[in-house]
Amino acid sequence: xxxxxxxxxxxxxxxxxxxxxxxxxxxxxxxxxxxxxxxxxxxxxxxxxxxxxxxxxxxxxxxxxxxxxxxxxxxxxxxxxxxxxxxxxxxxxxxxxxxxxxxxxxxxxxxxxxxxxxxxxxxxxxxxxxxxxxxxxxxxxxxxxxxxxxxxxxxxxxxxxxxxxxxxxxxxxxxxxxxxxxxxxxxxxxxxxxxxxxxxxxxxxxxxxxxxxxxxxxxxxxxxxxxxxx
Amino acid sequence: xxxxxxxxxxxxxxxxxxxxxxxxxxxxxxxxxxxxxxxxxxxxxxxxxxxxxxxxxxxxxxxxxxxxxxxxxxxxxxxxxxxxxxxxxxxxxxxxxxxxxxxxxxxxxxxxxxxxxxxxxxxxxxxxxxxxxxxxxxxxxxxxxxxxxxxxxxxxxxxxxxxxxxxxxxxxxxxxxxxxxxxxxxxxxxxxxxxxxxxxxxxxxxxxxxxxxxxxxxxxxxxxxxxxxx
DNA sequence: CCTAAAAACGAACGTTCGTGCTATTCTGCC
DNA sequence: GGCAGAATAGCACGAACGTTCGTTTTTAGG
Numbered sequence: 001x002x003x004x005x006x007x008x009x010x011x012x013x014x015x016x017x018x019x020x021x022x023x024x025x026x027x028x029x030x031x032x033x034x035x036x037x038x039x040x041x042x043x044x045x046x047x048x049x050x051x052x053x054x055x056x057x058x059x060x061x062x063x064x065x066x067x068x069x070x071x072x073x074x075x076x077x078x079x080x081x082x083x084x085x086x087x088x089x090x091x092x093x094x095x096x097x098x099x100x101x102x103x104x105x106x107x108x109x110x111x112x113x114x115x116x117x118x119x120x121x122x123x124x125x126x127x128x129x130x131x132x133x134x135x136x137x138x139x140x141x142x143x144x145x146x147x148x149x150x151x152x153x154x155x156x157x158x159x160x161x162x163x164x165x166x167x168x169x170x171x172x173x174x175x176x177x178x179x180x181x182x183x184x185x186x187x188x189x190x191x192x193x194x195x196x197x198x199x200x201x202x203x204x205x206x207x208x209x210x211x212x213x214x215x216x217x218x219x220x221x222x223x224x225x226x227x228x229x230x
Numbered sequence: 231x232x233x234x235x236x237x238x239x240x241x242x243x244x245x246x247x248x249x250x251x252x253x254x255x256x257x258x259x260x261x262x263x264x265x266x267x268x269x270x271x272x273x274x275x276x277x278x279x280x281x282x283x284x285x286x287x288x289x290x291x292x293x294x295x296x297x298x299x300x301x302x303x304x305x306x307x308x309x310x311x312x313x314x315x316x317x318x319x320x321x322x323x324x325x326x327x328x329x330x331x332x333x334x335x336x337x338x339x340x341x342x343x344x345x346x347x348x349x350x351x352x353x354x355x356x357x358x359x360x361x362x363x364x365x366x367x368x369x370x371x372x373x374x375x376x377x378x379x380x381x382x383x384x385x386x387x388x389x390x391x392x393x394x395x396x397x398x399x400x401x402x403x404x405x406x407x408x409x410x411x412x413x414x415x416x417x418x419x420x421x422x423x424x425x426x427x428x429x430x431x432x433x434x435x436x437x438x439x440x441x442x443x444x445x446x447x448x449x450x451x452x453x454x455x456x457x458x459x460x
Numbered sequence: 461c462c463t464a465a466a467a468a469c470g471a472a473c474g475t476t477c478g479t480g481c482t483a484t485t486c487t488g489c490c
Numbered sequence: 491g492g493c494a495g496a497a498t499a500g501c502a503c504g505a506a507c508g509t510t511c512g513t514t515t516t517t518a519g520g
Contacts, residue, residue, distance in 0.1 A: 011487085011496075030353045034265075038478065050479085051498035059478060110353040119349030122411035123260045123340040133412050167405065167421045174408060175401020181352035182363050191397045202432070242467070242517065268508065280510085281468035289508060467516070476507075486497070 017055050020045055021069040024062070029070070029110035032120050033063045033128065060127065067131050070113040078102050079142065088153040089204065092146035096169060096196050103177045104189050111181045114139075115174050140166050160203045172196055247285050250275055251299040254292065259300070259340035262350050263293045263358065290357065297361050300343040308332050309372065319385040319434065322376035326399060326426050333407045334419050341411045344369070345404050370396050390433045402426055 023044050028036040038059065042049045056062040078098050085094040103112045110116055118136060121129040143166035150156040172192045179188030201208045253274050258266040268289065272279045286292040308328050315324040333342045340346055348366055351359040373396035380386040402422045409418030431438045 016497075032350070037476085039476075048499045050481090050500075053479070054498070057479095116349060116353075118408065118412045119346060120262070122408070123346075129412075136412060164421050164424070167409070167418060168402065168425050171402050171405025171408075171422065171425075172398065174405055175397065178348065178352075178401075178404060179397070182348045182359075182366060188397060191394050192401070194394070195398050195401075246467080267506080269506075278469045279508090280470075283509070284467075462520090464519095465517085467514105469512105469514070471511090471513105473510075474508095477505085478503105480501105480503080482500085484497100484499070487495090488493105489495105490491100490493090 016047075017065075020047070020052060020055060021065055024066040025070045025073065025113065026109045028063075028066050029108035029113045029116055031110075033066065033117055034120065036063065036066065038062070063128050064131060067117065067128065067135070070108070070117075071135050073107065074102075074113070077107050088146070088150040089155040089200075089208075092143070092150055093200070093208075095143060095146055096173075096193075099173055100176065100189055100193055103173070104180065104186070112174075112177045115177045140170060143169055155205055156200075157203050157205060165199070165203065168199060169196055172199075246277075247295075250277070250282060250285060251295055254296040255300045255303065255343065256339045258293075258296050259338035259343045259346055261340075263296065263347055264350065266293065266296065268292070293358050294361060297347065297358065297365070300338065300347075301365050303337065304332070304343070307337050318376070318380040318383040319430075319438075322373070322380055323430070323438075325373060325376055326403075326423075329403055330406065330419055330423055333403065334410065334416070342404075342407045345407050370400060373399055385435055386430075387433050387435060395429070395433065398429060399426055402429075 020041065024036060024041055027041060027044065031037075031040075038053055039049050041062075042052045045052065056065060078095070082091060082095040082098050085091040103115075114132065114136060117132050121132055140163075144162045147156060147160070147162040147165050151158050151160065151162070172195050176188045176192035179185040197208065197210065250271065254266060254271055257271060257274065261267075261270075268283055269279050271292075272282045275282065283292075286295060308325070312321060312324040312328050315321040333345075344362065344366060347362050351362055370393075374392045377386060377390070377392040377395050381388050381390065381392070402425050406418045406422035409415040427438065427440065
């Protein structure tokens with residue numbers, strides 16, 4: 001009946017919800033998913049607490065929706081552009097490059113959303129923690145598949161343990177994000193990029209040139225709001 | 231006058247303070263430094279809120295004291311035993327080994343205290359964040375000096391950038407802690423240990439045997455309270 | 461043993477949090 | 491253009507937070 005119409009003309013509520021979540025995601029990346037307070041979020045969006053609250057029904061559901069919204073942004077900003085590259089080593093390299101761009105250019109104001117969220121919830125069992133863990137597993141799987149593809153294409157040595165390599169790449173990424181957030185150390189990204197490149201060299205079958213995919217992500221900055229550098 | 235006496239016979243207040251901080255450190259490693267609530271801490275120690283509060287004067291001071299207490303434990307459990315090893319490569323290796331033991335055996339209930347704390351406060355300027363950042367810099371410096379010593383002893387190639395290597399080691403450690411806390415993935419530690427070992431092999435001048443310092447830290451478990459495995 | 465100081469307590473304050481109601485305003489379809 | 495239903499606002503609640511204050515208990519030196 002009205003399902004088609006409802007889907008076509010997006011109700012106002014859906015638009016509000018989306019607006020709220022956009023703000024929520026950035027707020028949460030700075031203050032944490034718990035520091036993300038309904039009152040604060042209402043003030044930031046110009047809504048009333050109760051009006052905003054009605055969209056979600058509970059704080060936990062708001063947090064869950066925020067995590068999912070962050071996931072969508074991550075997919076849009078990192079996964080999708082990286083998947084434009086050819087399967088195998090090129091895609092793996094671009095996944096890394098774009099991830100570093102993503103973390104360094106503050107796609108989320110407080111650095112990598114999921115690095116922050118997983119640290120916050122890693123000792124608190126529940127739906128939120130599970131969702132975050134699932135998303136991180138997705139990411140590790142994306143890395144792993146890129147590696148396996150590269151192996152099948154003969155670009156990476158078959159002896160390499162894909163899970164091991166994915167773990168190491170992810171650790172360097174998280175380490176870089178950690179150093180940037182805690183110290184404001186931008187060099188950490190240079191170091192992490194170099195470490196990943198070097199690591200790929202040790203297990204690649206052919207040459208791995210240094211600057212192969214750097215020019216790629218020169219589309220617009222992802223956020224319009226200029227960040228005045230902390 | 232009474233200074234000597236006061237110093238010798240430790241007043242009861244100091245003992246209480248220490249007891250409180252011991253509990254606080256473990257609570258904070260699980261719930262976060264903000265989740266560390268005065269009421270909860272009072273309940274856990276069997277004190278009254280106000281009685282406990284008087285020891286610190288403000289929540290921020292309690293948090294700072296907790297961070298310092300965690301630092302002392304870290305020094306006692308990681309730095310000091312590692313410094314029993316010979317300067318240079320042996321000490322560097324033992325620093326890594328013992329760190330992995332420290333994180334894996336839950337010296338703090340919620341995994342590495344400082345990994346959790348730095349993620350929590352990295353976007354919140356203030357005294358606490360500064361203190362945590364200083365402590366992490368201390369740790370990176372300890373690693374760096376161990377590397378430099380190893381270079382001066384001719385055990386590590388002089389071309390190696392000590393800061394870079396320290397960064398990579400730290401990233402792998404944090405990555406392992408992250409995977410253990412979020413997924414309960416114990417294998418992550420095997421992977422991180424292997425990665426560190428392999429990384430050391432690439433820059434060492436001589437052989438780097440696999441099991442050199444594993445038998446070392448077979449002193450008692452550091453916490454008496456058995457952790458039922460999450 | 462006595463006593464001054466130190467330590468711990470109990471109750472309360474002012475805020476802020478998440479959440480539940482009820483009323484009001486707005487939207488989009490006939 | 492009116493009307494059902496969705497969206498939002500207003501208000502109040504109970505709980506938990508950090509903090510204060512006056513009182514009571516405990517401690518340790520003379």
